[in-house]
Amino acid sequence: MGIAPYLHAGSLVVLHRDRYIAYYVKHSQLYKMTDEPSLGETVNRAARLLRRLADERLAPFGLSSAYLPVLTALLRCEPLSQKALTEHAGIEQPTMAATLGRMERDGVIERRSHPADRRSAHFVLTSATREKTAAIAEAVQDLSKDALAPLSAADRKKFAAMLHDVAGAVEEALAERGKP
Structure with a gap:
């Protein structure tokens, strides 16, 4: 039945x-x-699995994969405001606020008042997080190597370029509809 x-x-x-x-x-x-999965289904499945593996690999550092966009942005340029971090990560303001709250609670970042405007907060990495950045970067690189292991070096570069192109096309389609 x-x-x-x-x-x-x-x-x-x-x-x-x-x-x-x-x-x-x-x-x-x-x-x-x-019979075959759609592009969306395949990308979604790969992203979920990659996120799960990243969470396992980052757990020893007190991190989750959700922290990576903030961590990356702050490593490039700090201090940054919540608005700047939201724009960098491309996520909604409420999600960023929750992520920053968890990161602050976990001792990954610190919130500091802006020297020129005490009402405005900026975020920086804690010294404990800074000390772990080399090991975190190595874990992320190892994760990428494992995820791309089935591909040759040439195919990895092609795949990265194609994935970048697909993401750009989706962003463009959303922008045409007024949805950044």
Whole structure:
């Protein structure tokens, strides 16, 4: 009997084993939409797995993968305001506020008043985080090596360039719709 009795017209079912298989229900009939995962499904799966592996590798440093955009920005230029960090990371203000709160709680960053405007806060890395940056960078590099291990050196460069192009095309499509 399977899952058919529990479905209603118009519902979409995505089954996951080693890959995604999508079904669409129309007039109580189950239609298979695709055998292969879509680009979005594949990228989403890879991103989730990469994030999970990054979280495992960064845990010994008291970090999570969500901290990396902030850590990277502050290593390049500090102090930075919450607004500047939000723009760098390309995430929403409430998400950045929550991330900064967790990072501050975990002793990764410090909040400091701006010398010219005490109402404005800027963020810097703690000395403890600074001491670990070389080891953190090594862990991130090892993660990249492991994730790209199936690819040759030439294919890694091509893949990075193609992924950059895809991200740029998606950003452009969103910008055309007024959604940065």
